[in-house]
Amino acid sequence: MSTWIAIGITAFGCYAMKLLGLSVPAGFLERPVVRRLAALLPIALLAALTAIQTFGTGDRALVLDARSAGLAAAAVALLLRAPFLVVVGAAVLVTAAVRALAG
Amino acid sequence: MTAAPIETDQQYPPTPKPRSAVIRDALGVGIAVGLSGFAFGVTSAGAGLSVAQSCALSLLVFTGASQFALVGALGAGGSPFAAAAGAFFLGVRNAFYGLRLSELLRLPRAVRPLAAQWVIDETSAVTLAQPDRRSARLGFTVTGVSLYVLWNLTTLLGALGAAALGDPAAWGLDAAGPAVFLALLAPMLRGRDERAVAGLAVLLGLVCLPLLPSGVPVLVAALAAPVVLAVTRRKGVR
Numbered sequence: 001m002s003t004w005i006a007i008g009i010t011a012f013g014c015y016a017m018k019l020l021g022l023s024v025p026a027g028f029l030e031r032p033v034v035r036r037l038a039a040l041l042p043i044a045l046l047a048a049l050t051a052i053q054t055f056g057t058g059d060r061a062l063v064l065d066a067r068s069a070g071l072a073a074a075a076v077a078l079l080l081r082a083p084f085l086v087v088v089g090a091a092v093l094v095t096a097a098v099r100a101l102a103g
Numbered sequence: 104m105t106a107a108p109i110e111t112d113q114q115y116p117p118t119p120k121p122r123s124a125v126i127r128d129a130l131g132v133g134i135a136v137g138l139s140g141f142a143f144g145v146t147s148a149g150a151g152l153s154v155a156q157s158c159a160l161s162l163l164v165f166t167g168a169s170q171f172a173l174v175g176a177l178g179a180g181g182s183p184f185a186a187a188a189g190a191f192f193l194g195v196r197n198a199f200y201g202l203r204l205s206e207l208l209r210l211p212r213a214v215r216p217l218a219a220q221w222v223i224d225e226t227s228a229v230t231l232a233q234p235d236r237r238s239a240r241l242g243f244t245v246t247g248v249s250l251y252v253l254w255n256l257t258t259l260l261g262a263l264g265a266a267a268l269g270d271p272a273a274w275g276l277d278a279a280g281p282a283v284f285l286a287l288l289a290p291m292l293r294g295r296d297e298r299a300v301a302g303l304a305v306l307l308g309l310v311c312l313p314l315l316p317s318g319v320p321v322l323v324a325a326l327a328a329p330v331v332l333a334v335t336r337r338k339g340v341r
Contacts, residue, residue, distance in 0.1 A: 006183035009187035010190040013191040014194035018219040018220060018222040018223075033332070033336075040331065042291070043297055044326075044328040045172075046291075048320065053277075062313065071285060085136070088142060091285075099273060100273075
């Protein structure tokens with residue numbers, strides 16, 4: 001049940017944000033400091049999420065495991081300007097390969 | 104909408120871009136990203152969500168980073184409210200995409216509630232790259248339709264297939280979420296402030312990870328944005 005609550009809140013909140021952007025007069029949220037914060041906020045969230053989901057475990061410990069190798073492969077793919085799907089695929093394949101070799 | 108234009112550098116050349124070129128660009132993004140819904144479906148099922156819950160997320164939330172963040176936090180045992188808050192804050196950026204898109208697309212009022220669901224990273228990237236309104240509307244629609252249909256279809260397949268795959272970790276699929284985040288993040292790291300925010304956020308997130316309940320470290324890390332903004336403004340850099 002609590003999962004459905006989380007889904008409901010997220011769905012409502014995310015849709016409201018999308019509609020808000022399309023609906024409000026442009027000047028409303030266009031103050032420079034608000035724009036700047038809006039550009040920086042996803043950077044903070046995405047960077048933290050990348051790190052937490054790469055180095056964190058279910059029981060809130062920090063580890064260096066096969067996922068780190070996978071993310072390194074994704075980073076290399078990004079530097080080579082690979083398409084989105086190749087970047088994600090590289091991370092998945094390398095993570096699986098490292099686990100298979102280690103296990 | 105009678106608001107003043109927000110983009111002064113938006114030029115409308117007299118020769119419009121060919122429709123086929125717009126459709127090709129839009130389909131390229133729509134199909135590539137749409138297929139990665141499979142990784143989401145598997146990740147979501149691996150985090151303990153049912154097939155219906157995974158599909159509901161792709162149908163109703165339809166913004167990849169928020170979806171991966173939500174199932175990641177729920178799977179790690181985070182509270183539904185902390186998990187939803189993290190996902191919501193990631194979704195806030197779509198409001199700013201919407202602001203820029205509304206100026207470019209000038210959608211009729213009646214269409215906006217429908218079009219709003221497609222206001223995400225990928226549709227914005229394609230649409231904002233178009234040289235004129237006709238191309239922008241076409242790019243937005245083609246990217247939106249192809250991505251929405253594929254993302255939901257592959258989410259269903261991924262969630263259904265997860266049981267057959269067994270442990271998603273054995274297939275390396277637990278690396279899909281962070282790889283998606285990294286791929287979205289990379290093009291944003293152009294300036295010094297952006298890199299400072301990312302570095303500080305990683306530090307805050309990892310330091311807080313063992314100390315705070317799941318889902319909360321991400322929210323603490325979000326403070327990196329206002330902190331860096333305050334420091335750079337005080338220095339008068341901007």
